[in-house]
Amino acid sequence: MARMKFLCDAERCIECNGCVTACKQEHEVPWGVNRRRVVTINDGVPGEKSISVACMHCSDAPCMAVCPVDCFYKTDEGVVLHDKDLCIGCGYCFYACPFGAPQFPQAGAFGLRGKMDKCTFCAGGPEKDHSAEEWQKYGRNRLAEGKLPACAEMCSTKALLGGDGDIVADIYRTRVLKRGGKGSEAYGWGSAYGPPTGGAPAAATAPKS
Amino acid sequence: MTAWLVAFALTGFAGIAWSQSQPAAAPAPPATPAKAAPQTFDSVLNPNAAEQAKRQQAQPGNNAPVWRDVRSEKPYYTTDRGVEAGVLIQSGGETWRQRRNNQIIPIGGALFLGAVGIGLLFYLWKGTMKLKERPTGRLMPRFSGFERSVHWTVAITFSVLAISGLVMLFGKYVLLPIFGHTLFAWLTILLKNMHNFVGPVFAIAVVIMFFTFVRDNWPTVRDAIWFAKAGGLLSGEHVPSGRFNGGEKVWFWIGVLGFGVTASASGLVLDFPNFEQTRGLMQLANVVHVVSTVLMMSMALGHIYMGTVGVEGAFNAMKTGYVDEAWAKEHHEYWYNEVRNVATPHASGGPVPVAAPQNKEEGV
C-alpha cells in the first residue's frame, strides 16, 4: 500500500466544518484542541476559497526532526504518530510544523502546555490497538478497523480526501479532468510530500504549495 | 544562604509538582465562552482578494493568487480560535528547523565540547595555579553573605538550567541511545519542568546580581593594562587588579549581563506561551536562547575553571566569603591595597574565622 495522504479540494470545500466536528466527535477532543480546522481565504469576496487543514503526515516531517525526545515515529503507511508518554510538551513541533497541526491542551505559564495532541490520521498511537489506553490518549484507531479518517469520510462535499495517496490522486485527477484541468492545486502537498517523484499523478502534484 | 537555597529548591520543586497536578481532564467548555478568547475576525479583508476575483473571471479555475496567499503566512478567516489558526502555511518553521538541526546543534555542540576541551588542555598544561607566597593566615572579607547568596543562586539555577538545557538540546543524540526512550523522556520531562520553573528565578537573580556587583565591575584604565598582559596567565607575570580583574569583568559584562539577560529574555518568551505569541517570535527566541546559552555555558566553563581548580584559593572566597591576605595581594593587589587603606578588616568588628580553611584542599 502506498503512503497515506490528505488532500483538500479548494474548489469543493465550503467551510462547513464537518471535518472539524467529525474529528471532535470521533476522538472526543476536548474544548480548545482542534486537530483540524478550516481556513477561508478572501472571505466574503469573489475568489473566496476554503481549505481544511490538519497534520499532513509529511514525508520529511519537521516535527519529527526537531523533537528533543524523539517521541515521533512514522508507520509503514506514512502516518506520523507520536508517543504521548514521551512527549515533554516543549512546543518545538508546533514551531516547526508548517501547517500548525500540533495542539496543546493548555498554554500555561512556565511552559505548561501539556502533552501535544495532533491528528493521528485516525491511526491511534503506540498503545495496543483498540485499547482503552490508546483511546484515552490518541482517540480511535480507525485505520486498524479498516476505516479511514473520520474527517475525510464525512466531508460534506467530498472535498477532503484521505487515504492511500495513489487513490487520493486518482480520485482528484478524475475531478480535475472533469473540470477541464482546472483547480488542480493540492494544498500543502509540496510542503508535506515534497516534489512529485516518478509516476506521481500530474493532477495532484502542483508544486505551488 | 542556606535559607536561600532551601527557598529556591522549594520554589522549583513546588513548581514541578504543580505542573504535574495540572488537571488532566479535558478543559470543559468555559462557563462564559464569550470571554474565553477574544475573537477578532482577522484578515477578513485581504488586499489581494481583488486579484483573485479578477483572475477567476478571466480564467476560471486559475487560483494562482490564492495559492500565493496560502504561502503569505497571513492569518485568514477561521472559526478556530487557536493562536495563528488562520495561517495556512508557515515557512518559518522549516528555516528554524534547519538552523537548529543543521547549524546550532553541531556548531554549538562543537563550541561547548571545545570549551570543555580547552579547559582540560589548560589544566593538563598549567595545572592549578598555586599561590606564590605562603598564606599569611590573616583573612580578609571578600564577599558578604548577601553577595554569596546572590552568586550561588545564580550559580545553582544556572547549573540546573545548563544541565537541563543541554539534555534538551543534545540528549537525543547522547543520552537517548544509552537510556532508551522511556527513561530518557522521563528524565527530560523532569528536567524540562525544572528548566521552566528555575528559569524565571535565574532571570531575577541575574538582575539582582548585576546591581550587586556592578560597582566593582565598572571598567577602569587598569583593566586595559591587565588585558594587555593577558592577566599574566601565560607569562606568569604579576598583574595587579582591583576587586575584580579584567577577566572577571569580561565575564560579568558579557557572560552574566549580556548572555544572561539575552538568555533570560528569550527564555521567558518561550516559557510563557500563554500570551499568544506567534510561532515566528518563538522560533527567533529559541535561536537567540540557544545561541546565547551555549556561548554563556562555554564562557561559564572558563569562570568555573578559574573559580575552582584553576586558581588556588579562589573557591574559598565564594564559599566562606574570606580570602587570605596573601591571595588578595597576589590576585587583586589594588583591591587589597584599597581595603587595607580604608580599614583593617579585623578592626571592623566582623567575625574572623578561627581556623582558616586550607585553600588547597578546598579548591580541588
Add this chain to the structure above:
Amino acid sequence: MLLTRKSAGEVSSRGMLSRSLGGVLQSTMDRRVFLKRSGLGAGAGAFSSTLGFSMIEESKAQDAKADKIEVKRTVCTHCSVGCAIDAVVKNGVWVRQEPVFDSPINLGAHCAKGASIREHGMTEHSHRLKYPMKLNAKSGKYERISWDTALTEISAKLEQIRKDHTPDSVFIVGSSKHNNEQAYLLRKWVSLFGTNNCDHQARICHSTTVAGVANTWGYGAMTNSYNDMQNTKCMLYIGSNAAEAHPVSVMHALHAKETGAKMIVVDPRFTRTAAKADEFVRIRSGTDIPFLFGLLHIIFKNGWEDTKYINDRVYGMEAVKKDVMEKWTPDKVEEACGVSPAQMQKVAEMMAKAKPATIVWCMGQTQHTIGNAMVRASCILQLALGNIGVSGGGANIFRGHDNVQGATDVGPNPDSLPGYYGLATGSWKHFAKVWNVDYDWIKGRYASQALMERSGTTVSRWVDAVMEADDKLDQEKALKAMIYWGHAPNSQTRGLDMKKAMDKLEMMVVIDPYPSATAAMIAMPSESRSPNQAVYLLPAATQLECSGSATASNRSLQWREKVIDPVFEALNDHTIMYEFAKKLGFGDQLIGKAGGKQNIAVQKITTMGGKYEEPVVEDILREINRGVWTIGYTGQSPERLKLHMKNMHTFDVKTLKAKGGPCDGEYFGLPWPCYGSPEMKHPGSPNLYDTSKHVMDGGGNFRANFGVEREGVSLLAEDGSHSKGADITTGYPELDHVLLKKLGWWDELSDAEKAAAEGKNWKTDLSGGMMRVFMKGHGCHPFGNAKARAVVWNFPDGVPQHREALYSTRADMVAKYPTHDDVKSLWRVPTLFKSVQQKAIADKAHEKFPLVLTSGRLVEYEGGGEETRSNPWLAELQQENFVEINPKSANDRNIRNGDMVWVKTPTGAQIKVKAMVTERVDSGTCFIPFHFSGWWQGKDMKEYYPDGSAPIVRGEAVNTATTYGYDRVTMMQETKTTICNIEKVA
C-alpha cells in the same frame, strides 16, 4: 436506573476526558481509577461488567454476552437533506457514529452538525432538561416536579381554560422536529382538544412556498430532489445559502458543476454558496421579483421562452408577459434591485440557454411580506423556460428542519387537517372515519362548527392573539395558554412584544429537550406578569431517542430506528401526547379505540420518570397510510420504508431509483406522492409533474385543483401533454366516482371497492380502488391533468407584484411600490400593512435607521440554536453572535472589526453583538445570524435558565429586534428585510 447505567457506561467511552493531554507525567488511568477520580465511582460498581473498551474486546471471545453492540440506522435531525447515520450503540450507550456511504442522499457525507450529532447521546455534561420543572413565581427559579404532578396540573389548567374561556384560548406550537407520526398525532390531539390554534416552524419557514407553489401547480413542495440537481445544466440559487444551510446538498451541486453545469447565486450577501458560483448577483434585500421578472423580460424579449410548453401546460402566462414587459425593463430592474442590465442579460442567457435549468430558493425568498408572490415569480420563470416536470430542472425548494416537509404534510397546521385536506365539513368527516372517532363528538369539542372550520391563528402571530382585545379577534377570546412543543421563541420576530405577551399568559408549557430559550425568556422578571401564571417545562426526547419516519425536503420518507432510550426523565412526544390525552379524557379517541376497533396499539414502557403508555409508531404511520390520499402518503408503509433503509446501496444516486434488489424500480424513500395502498407498489415520485414517465413509474402532470375553466378559458392541459402511457391523452379533471363511471372504467372495481367508492373522490375513497384502476389500469393521474397557473387569481396579487418591505431604507421605492392595504382579520388577527409602512415613512425611520438588517443561518447551528449551542463540538466554533457590516459602513460609524456594537431597530430594541467588518455584505446591508438566544438587550440571561440547562454559548437573538411585517397570504414573518442602525458600544 437508566441514568446510572448511561452515565456509567458512558464513562468508558469518555476516555478522552481523562486522557493525558493535560498531565505532564501522568500515567494512564484504567477505568476504575478514572471513575474513582472523577467521582463517578458510585453506581458504576453495579456495572463492573461494562469495562473499558480494550478489556471488553479482549474478553469478547469468552464473554460475548456481556457486550451488546448494535448499529442503528437513523437520519440526521439537523436539516432537511436527510443524511443517514449509523449509530453504534453499546449496551444502550451511543458510542460511535459511522458514515452511511450507502445512502444515495448523502453518500456518507455530513456537515458540522451531522458529524457531531452523537453528542445527543451523551448524558455527562448534558445541557438537556432532565426532569419536569415548574417556575416558582416567588423565587423566579425553576423547581423540579414529578411527571405525574406536571401532567395532572397542566391538564387541570387546560380544562379550566376550556371551561372559563374556549378551547381556542389555547395555542399549541408543534414542531418540525417531530417525526411524521408525532406531527400527525399532534394535529389529531389538537383537533380532539377542540381548536385549530396550532402551528409549527413551517409557518415561518416555507409557508409562502407551500401556498404559492401549491396554488401554481398543485403541490407545495420541492419538485425534484437534491440528487436530481446532478442532472442540471444550470442552477440559480436565489435566497438560498445552501453551503451553510444544506451543506450536503452542495455535494450534488458541485458534482453537477464539475460535469458542466453553471451556478448562479443571487443574494444580498456574498455567502459560502456564492463563493462557489460562476456568477454572483448582489441584489437589494427584498427585490426578488424585480430580479426574476427582469430576467423574464429579457427572456421574452429574445424569445427564449418555451412557447409549446407554455401553450400546453401553463395558464395565464400572457398576462404575466404583459405585466413584465411593461414594468420590468432593465432600467427599472437596476433601480429596484441594483443589478446592471449587462449582468441581467448575462444571467438570463445562462439560465435560458441551459436545458434543463433549476431554481433553488429558501428563506431569503419566503420570509417577506410578499413571500407568496416572490415564490410564484420563481415558479413563473421556470414555467416560462419549460423547466418544471423535467429531470435536472424544477423548483428545488430546500426546506429547513429535518421533518418540516412531513410536519407540513401531515402535522399541526392551523388551516388544514393532515394532508392538506383543509377544514371543510367533508374533510372532518373523512378524518373522523380514518381516526375511528365520531364526527359529532369532535364537533362537540369545538366552541362552534364555525370555529372548527375556520383556520386558527399562526405561530408568527400568537403574540397578537394574546395582546389584542377579544373583539378584534376572529375567535371568542384571546389566547390564555401557550404550549411550545418543540419550537424556539427566538426564531419569531418582535421579541420585545413576545415578552409582553408571555407575561400576559395564564399558562406556558414548554415541551422540548432543550426548552431553555423560552424558559429563560418567560422567567425573566417583569412588572406586568400575570398573577398566578403557571410555567411548566417538560423534557421531551429527541428524534434519536425514538423511531419513526421523517420526510426529507425531496419528499422521500426515511425510517429512523431508535438509537437510544430517552435520557434522564425525557419521554417521547407521542407518549406525552397520549398521557395528556388520557388526563384530558380523549385517550381512546387519540388511539382510535371505539366499536371494538383500535387503530393504534399502545405499549407499556418504564422510564426514569415512571411507567407510561406509548402509542406504537408503526400503527400511527399505518393510520396515515389509510387516510392521507391527497399527497400520496398512502404507499409508504413502515415495512416498505424499513426495507429501503436496509437496501440503500441499491439506489442510484442520480435518479434515486433502485436497480435490482428487493426495492427494484422504486425511488428512494418512496417520495410522495406514493399513491395507492402499499400493495399497489407505487414507486414514489422522484420529480413531480414529469410527463416523460408513466404514473406508475413516478410520472405525472400538473394538478387540476382549481376547476376546469376560468372565464371561459380551459384550465386543463392541452392535447398530448399527458404523462407517458396515459389512456387519456389530453387534459382531464381530478378523479371521482362520476368521472370513473363516465369513462366506463367503474366496473373494473371489485364489488367491495364499488361500495366504498360510491359518492367518493380519489381523496376520500378509503379503499383506494378508484385510484388503482385509474393509475394502474389506465396510466392516468388521480389528481387530473391541468395547466399550471401563472396567474393565481385567488391571491391578492394574481400576477406577482413587487412591493417594498414595511420598513425600507428607500422611501422613493416605497412610493413607487407600496405595500398592501391593512386587513381587518387575517388568520383570526388584525394585520397591518400600509399603516405601518406609511408611519415609518412619516417618522423618517429610514433616516434614523439607514441600514437594511437581514438574518440567516450559520452552518454550525440550527434553528433557535439551543440544541446545537449546547453541543460543545459545535459551540466551540461560534462562540458569540455578530453582525456583518461592510467596511464603509463600519468606518462611517467608527466601528472596528471585533468591537462590540449596539444594533438598534425601530421597535426600540437594541441588541449587543460583535462587529464583523466584512465585504460579505454591501454598505447598505448588515447581517446577523438568528440562532442565538440567551442575552436580552445586552444582558446575559443565564440566571433565568433552569440550573444546568443554559446552553454553552449564549448570545443576543436578532429577533429581539426585528420588526412587524407579515405575508399577506400566509402570515410568514418578515425577517429578511428590515432596518436598523449600528452604534459602537460606548
Add this chain to the structure above:
Amino acid sequence: MIHWKPLVGATLGMMVLAGCGESPQQLGQATTYKQGKYQGKPDSRPYESGPSSYSQDKSWQAGDKTGWEKAVKTRQQAQNEYNRAE
C-alpha cells in the same frame, strides 16, 4: 609537551557531534519496524489486531495484510462519488 588525551577526547567529541545531524525520514529508509516497534515506539501495525467490534467490514482477519489493504482501499472508494454518479 603534547597532551594527547584531551586531543583525542576532543576529536572523539567532534565525531560524536557529527551524529547529531538529522536522519532521513523517507518511507522505507526511516520506517523501521521491528518486533512491535516503529523506531523504538511500541506500536503494532494496523492490520495486526484485526477488525474491532466496531468494524462493519469483517472481511479480513488479524494479521491479514492483503485483506486489510483491500478493505481500506475499497472503503476509500466511497470518497469518490463518481463511482456512484457519473
